[in-house]
Every structure is written in C-alpha cells, then in structure tokens.
Amino acid sequence: MSRHVVCPADELPPGSRKVATVDGREIALFNVEGRLHALLNRCPHGGAQICKGVVTGIAKSAGPGDYRLERHGEFLRCPWHGWEFELATGQSWCDPRSTRLRNYEVKLEAGAELVKGPYVAERYPVTVEDAYVVIDL
Amino acid sequence: MKMPYAGAIDCDLHVPAPSMAQLLPYLNDYWRDQIVNRAIDRMPFAMMSYPPNAPISMRADWRLQSTANPLEALRAHVLDALDLKFAITNVIHGCVALHNDDMAAALCRAVNDWLRTEWLDREPRLRGSILIHPQDMSQAVAEIERLAPDHRFVQVLLLAMGERPLGRREFFPVYEAAERHGLVVAVHAGSTYRYAPTIVGWPCYQFEDYVAQAQAFENQTVSLSAEGVFQRCPGLKFVFLESGVSWLPVTMWRTDKTWRGARPETPWVDRWPSEIIREHIRLTTQPFDAPDPTAVAQVLDRIGSDEILLFATDYPHWQFDGEDVLPDGLPQAAVRKILIDNALATYPRLAQRAIGGETAAIKEDVR
Amino acid sequence: MNAPFLEQTARQTLAVVDCDIHPAHRTPGELLPYLEPRWREHYQTYGVHVRQALSNALMFPRMMAAGMRSDALPETGPAGSDLDMLRKQHLDPVNVEFGLLMALSKGGMEERNPGFAAAMSRATNDWQIDRWVREEPRLRAGIVVPQEFPEAAIAEIERCAGDRRYVQIMMSSRPSDPLGHPRYWPIYEAAERAGLPIGLHPVGYNGGHPSTGSGWPTYYLQEHYVFVACMESLAASLILGGVFERFPKLKVVLVEGGFAWAPALAWRMDKHFEKFRKEVPHLKRRPSEYLREHIWWTTQPIEEPDHARHLVEIIDWIGWDRLLYSSDYPHWDYDNPSFSFKFPMTEEQRRKIFRDNAVALYRLS
Numbered sequence: 107m108s109r110h111v112v113c114p115a116d117e118l119p120p121g122s123r124k125v126a127t128v129d130g131r132e133i134a135l136f137n138v139e140g141r142l143h144a145l146l147n148r149c150p151h152g153g154a155q156i157c158k159g160v161v162t163g164i165a166k167s168a169g170p171g172d173y174r175l176e177r178h179g180e181f182l183r184c185p186w187h188g189w190e191f192e193l194a195t196g197q198s199w200c201d202p203r204s205t206r207l208r209n210y211e212v213k214l215e216a217g218a219e220l221v222k223g224p225y226v227a228e229r230y231p232v233t234v235e236d237a238y239v240v241i242d243l
Numbered sequence: 244m245k246m247p248y249a250g251a252i253d254c255d256l257h258v259p260a261p262s263m264a265q266l267l268p269y270l271n272d273y274w275r276d277q278i279v280n281r282a283i284d285r286m287p288f289a290m291m292s293y294p295p296n297a298p299i300s301m302r303a304d305w306r307l308q309s310t311a312n313p314l315e316a317l318r319a320h321v322l323d324a325l326d327l328k329f330a331i332t333n334v335i336h337g338c339v340a341l342h343n344d345d346m347a348a349a350l351c352r353a354v355n356d357w358l359r360t361e362w363l364d365r366e367p368r369l370r371g372s373i374l375i376h377p378q379d380m381s382q383a384v385a386e387i388e389r390l391a392p393d394h395r396f397v398q399v400l401l402l403a404m405g406e407r408p409l410g411r412r413e414f415f416p417v418y419e420a421a422e423r424h425g426l427v428v429a430v431h432a433g434s435t436y437r438y439a440p441t442i443v444g445w446p447c448y449q450f451e452d453y454v455a456q457a458q459a460f461e462n463q464t465v466s467l468s469a470e471g472v473f474q475r476c477p478g479l480k481f482v483f484l485e486s487g488v489s490w491l492p493v494t495m496w497r498t499d500k501t502w503r504g505a506r507p508e509t510p511w512v513d514r515w516p517s518e519i520i521r522e523h524i525r526l527t528t529q530p531f532d533a534p535d536p537t538a539v540a541q542v543l544d545r546i547g548s549d550e551i552l553l554f555a556t557d558y559p560h561w562q563f564d565g566e567d568v569l570p571d572g573l574p575q576a577a578v579r580k581i582l583i584d585n586a587l588a589t590y591p592r593l594a595q596r597a598i599g600g601e602t603a604a605i606k607e608d609v610r
Numbered sequence: 611m612n613a614p615f616l617e618q619t620a621r622q623t624l625a626v627v628d629c630d631i632h633p634a635h636r637t638p639g640e641l642l643p644y645l646e647p648r649w650r651e652h653y654q655t656y657g658v659h660v661r662q663a664l665s666n667a668l669m670f671p672r673m674m675a676a677g678m679r680s681d682a683l684p685e686t687g688p689a690g691s692d693l694d695m696l697r698k699q700h701l702d703p704v705n706v707e708f709g710l711l712m713a714l715s716k717g718g719m720e721e722r723n724p725g726f727a728a729a730m731s732r733a734t735n736d737w738q739i740d741r742w743v744r745e746e747p748r749l750r751a752g753i754v755v756p757q758e759f760p761e762a763a764i765a766e767i768e769r770c771a772g773d774r775r776y777v778q779i780m781m782s783s784r785p786s787d788p789l790g791h792p793r794y795w796p797i798y799e800a801a802e803r804a805g806l807p808i809g810l811h812p813v814g815y816n817g818g819h820p821s822t823g824s825g826w827p828t829y830y831l832q833e834h835y836v837f838v839a840c841m842e843s844l845a846a847s848l849i850l851g852g853v854f855e856r857f858p859k860l861k862v863v864l865v866e867g868g869f870a871w872a873p874a875l876a877w878r879m880d881k882h883f884e885k886f887r888k889e890v891p892h893l894k895r896r897p898s899e900y901l902r903e904h905i906w907w908t909t910q911p912i913e914e915p916d917h918a919r920h921l922v923e924i925i926d927w928i929g930w931d932r933l934l935y936s937s938d939y940p941h942w943d944y945d946n947p948s949f950s951f952k953f954p955m956t957e958e959q960r961r962k963i964f965r966d967n968a969v970a971l972y973r974l975s
Contacts, residue, residue: 152945153946158680165510169475170470170472171412171511173510185679186942186943188503188504190506201503298886299885405825406825408822438823441839442819442821442823443789444819445787446847448886449886450850457874457878458823458839459823462821462835462836462839463824465831466832469827487874490871490875492915492920496870500914501834505831505834508673509829530878530882547916
C-alpha cells in the first residue's frame, strides 16, 4: 500500500468532485458535505466513468405507493445504466455482495503530519501550513 | 414421459363450459328473466381464444360423443388413467368478457355454483377455481368471500389478458382476499380482447394469438413484480395455467437487468425480481414449449429452481399425445416435485385438505 | 449476477461495426431546411401527430437523463446531436469501423398525417446523409419510411436505394398492424428488389395499441420489457404470416429487442405448428426454420443471466453468424464492446459478432 497526496484540500471543497490519475489509475474523488470518497473511475458493469454520475440519496419504500428518499448524498448513480452505489463502500445497492466500485481510503491530512512521511507526492509540494487530500492505494 | 406413479396432482384441467341453459337454475329470478327474455341463453359463450373445433381445443381421442357423460369421460381419460390424487378444474367461461359488470358477476356466481354441484359434489378428486369477473373488484371480492368456506375451491381464476395489467393496485383487494383465505391466484391463457392480443396489433391468425399468450404472461410477470403485489401479499402465490414455460428465464434476466437501473421508480421492489418470481409464481407443465430433452433440461436449468413447475394435463386441450404427460428431459429429482410436492407447497388448501371446512355451509345469497 | 468485480483493461483493438447509433437534432427546427415549404409550415403550425397524449414527451419517462447517457450531453443541443462528441466518446475509443444510424426523432415512421409522414421521412433521410454520413465516412444511413402508408414507403425506398450510403430500410417495431399483415407486403417487395435488409427498431411512440395485450403498464420497468414482447410478436407475425415464403430473399434485423428469447419463441411456434397447420397452409416449413434463415438480432441491451453458459447455449442455437454488435449510443443502456459481453467467445465468434456478420449482411465497404 502506498499513500498519495492527491491535491490540496481547497481544490476539493464540499460539493465538488475531481478526477486524479494516481499511479496510472484514474480515481474519482468526491467531497459530499465534507465527507471524502475516492473510487476507481470505472463502473465494473459497463465501464462508464463514474465521476460523471449523479450523487444523490437512495429511494426506499415501506410498500407499493410509499416513496421516500433517504441518506441524501450517500449514493452515486452510474451515468450510463443508473446502477446505484454506496459512496462510502462502493457497494452496489442491488447486489452488494458481488458488484462494487473499487474504493480507496481517503482523508484530509495536515501538511505537518505528511512531512513526516512516508508518502508519494504526485504533483504537490507539501507545506506544513496546509491540508491535503491523501489516498491509500 | 409417462406417469411414473399414482398420486399426482393435475393443476389445470377443464370440464366442458356450461351452456346458458345449464346455468339458468343457478341464477336468481332477475337474471333468469334477463337471460331468457333477451335470448342470451341461446348465445354460445365460447371464447375466441378456443374455437371449439380447432385441434388445440380438444385432443382428437378425447372428443366426446354427444351422448357421452363428460364426468365418466374425465374419469376414464385422466383421473383414473393417470391415477390422480387431485385435479383442479378451471372453467373458462365467456361471461368474464362481458362489459356489464353485474351480469358478468351473476354469471360467474352461477358458473361457480354449477361447478360445485355438477362436478365437485360428484367427484371427490376434483378441486375448483373461483371464477371472478376481473373488472369489478368489489363483486370479485364478495364472490371469493362467499365461496371461501368451501375448501374444495383452491384458487381464484383470472385470464391472462383483460383490461389492465394484473399488478395494478385495483386488484389488491382480490389478492388480499385470496391470501386471507389460503387461495392461490390462477391466471389462465386467454383474453377478453379488450385490446389487440399483441403490442403490435391484431394478428391475422389464431396461431399468432396462441403464440402471443406467452407474451401476455411475460408482461403479467413483469407487472406483478414491478407493482409490489408480493410485498403487499407476501403469502400469495400465482399459478400460470397454459402459459408455456420456456419464456420464463429471459423474462427474469431482462427484468433483473432493467431493475438495477430503474429501481428508484418502484422502490418497494426490494429484491431481485427473479427472486420474487421464483418465490411467488408457478407455471403448469402443459404446453411445455421445448422440442427435445436437451432443451427441456436447459429450460429448467435456466429457470434455476425445480419448485416452479406444477404438473398439468390441460385436458382436454391437445398439448400432448398418447400417455406422455410430461416432457422427457426433466431431472429425475424434479419429477416428484413437479407431480406432487410443488402443488402441495403452492396450494395451502390441498395440503390441509381434511381440515374442517370442505363441506362447510355456504351462505346462499343468489339462488 | 456479474462476474465479481469484473476488471477489464483490454482496449478495443478489434474494429467493430456498431449497428445502432442514434443521431439527434441539434435544434427543434433542424429538419426545416429539408422540408418542402408546405410541410415546413405544417411542422411549425401543427407539429407531429402521433398516437399519444403528449406531443413532445415520452409517456414512460426514462430513468436516466431523458433516456440518455448522462455523460453524453454536448455543450449545446441534446445528446447525440454533436458529431464531434460521437467521435470522441464512441467512434474513436471503441474503434468503430462502420456505424449504422438509427434516426428515431420524429422521422415519419409513426406520424399519422400521410403527407407529413412521407415528407418527414424524406427530410430525415436527406438529413442523415447531409449532416452525418457526408461529414463522417464511418457512418451509414437507414432509409426511414412512412410505414403505415406503404405506397409512400415504397416511393421513399426507391428514391434512396440507389445510394449505397443507405444500408437498410428502417421501420418502427410498434406498427399499427403486425408486420406480417398483407398490407405491408409491398414494402417487403420493394426491400427485396432493392436488396436491403429491414431494420426494426423500437420508437418512443406506439402504433395505436397498448404496450401489452392487457392494457397499459404503469412503470418504465415494464415499458422497457415490451421491447422484447414487440420483437417476439413481430417475428411471429412475419413468420406465421408467410412473409418469408412470399419474399424468400427478405432479411430482417431486430434492433434493441434482445435476442435470448429467440429459441423459446421458435420452440413455442414449432410446438403448436401441427395443431394450427391447417390455418396457415402457406407455411411450407417449421416456423423455426424461417426464424433462423431470415432474422438477425443486434446485441444491445445484452442479456445478463447469472450463468454465462446460458447465453452461450442460446447463441449456439441462434447461430454465431446471426448477432450484430450494437451500442445504442447515446442512450442510457449503452453497451460497450469491452465490458458488456460477459461470456466466453472464441476469437472467431468475437470477430463475427463485432464486425463480420454486419459487414456481410449490410455489404459494408
């Protein structure tokens, strides 16, 4: 496992998303209300770039005619076939056991912690004062 | 293959539909007046789907002489010949296609009472289906409630094509009544022809209409899954009669696949549609539309369960020749399930047969 | 359901023929320059006249972005309207050697006004060449015909058929009558004469009949399924109606209606053939034989059974020379050749499905 500094924290503010290439892999990064998610940017089903998907909640129901949208911001709908994935785990809602997006550990770390290493700084010189988005591959 | 042993349960067998004249004693005076004085009793009520003289409607060696006793013939051709434990009779009567809801409901009641008196009372191996008019749910529910105490009725009977898809919520009261009373909902091939039997219009030939019955069952399977019928009635089972079999796997695959993207529109569908279908829908074995043992085995393998098929002869329709009641190619372990166990697991009233109510008194509100 | 976490990294190196690409209008008035003044005015005054309540919306709204891949929206105009985007997003990365256009948008197939149906068909066909095929040599057009008016349909076939950039005749899979009906036969005669296959594709509008023989469904999940049911009914109608007996050179491609149902339908027809034979004396052979000789299927949306062997068995029955790869770009249920085929194929089988079958059927060069 290797740790990678992907970008400064202010390049991924809440409500934003971005794609970073890390170690040859395209990673889709999402910041949903301060929660960070890092997922391989490819749907295991049809190959879509999931960074283009909609971030939303999950529709649930107690029975025919009952509708509610729950867990706002915790799910991603694939831009092609609309498969729903839980951002935190990458698991498919319909088929959690055998279909999942590959997801990675991602967090914000203070530059002061990062300079102690070890990490791979892809493109960003790390300064002690700032925070950074770091993922484990 | 031939019937390997005694005790099988035939889940789809037809007694000759009663003429209007035969039904008159089972109608009240208002409806008798209507039927006689409007000369409705002189109209044949045969269904378009089953022209009486078409080969499919009657196997040649089962055709009755006009003098023959149909019950004796039924015994000789099926009940005794196959040494059956039970046979569930389905009367497909044209009254269900009438537009006048009240007349249709009255005739359904008469058909059911006729079946009880003329057949079920005379032959203890027979079980009945409660024919309901599919357009007026309150009368349909009332008819289920009226006959439910007679445990020889084991299911409610609908046609594969009516005015609306069978998953629609307007049918829920019927399904809830069925579930409450331990009745199955049976759907038999056929149409009230409110619409063309295919999505692309009215076919030229009866043959096409018959082929299209499979598409009707496909669509009903998707409708029942999508509308959440089995979330509402988790104890309910549907049995498709004369539906054919080989269409089912593709319907499950397609519905599963589309559901993964379309799920939020019907969020009550909380499992794979195929799982719901395997748990709640049963198909009878005639006609088994696969050409050879390899194909039969493939179909079963693709269905992914040996608990879905129920044995049926579809007597007297011409679906098989001689004594080959079941197709060759069924896995050995599946045969007993198809002949006996699956039916017992599907029909609560067959399983708990002797308990109480078989001859319980029925409220007489129409005679 | 699917191979657990299938990771496929292979780039698409094999050249493919995509038999289902949907071009869209950039603006609502895009066809106006291709219409004669009389019909231009009609279009602007009355618009289309089809068999549903809403004039410009689907009665079963799709789940994803109006039925489109939500990553396929160009900066201006709807998905499918930008040729450059089609190239960058699909033709180039997927290595499309030939792409067959399926022009759905109000093309005339489902229009009720006879004159307007013919005019819209002509305009759509000219537009396909002008806007797409002329600009992008990998693309091929399909002759949209006003199918409910066979005389006009024949005129349109004859107008276009000499131009080899049109590779098929395109009809809606939701006609007003089952396509085996004799009133459509003149169209088949013209198709045979032109040596062009007929491609049947679902359209958003209906032909005057509910989506099922038991009335209208409620949800898109159901409406999506009827793409299958209409292909089954059409195949049965063409076969049992004797179309292939009458037109032995006719070839029909069923686009976007699945293929896995084919054996079951054939078995069902064969099973009952003897019983109904006297009703259809025009049939000289078992129904399944016509099916296997005269019908081709495109692959999208590909069936995804639990077990890959089920699909392989089915293709073995249909024939590996009968399936044609299609993507349905830019629609939501797009199939990518590198990802969507989750069953084993030999190199030869892969080449047939992805390229050679279509090249042979459509005589592409």
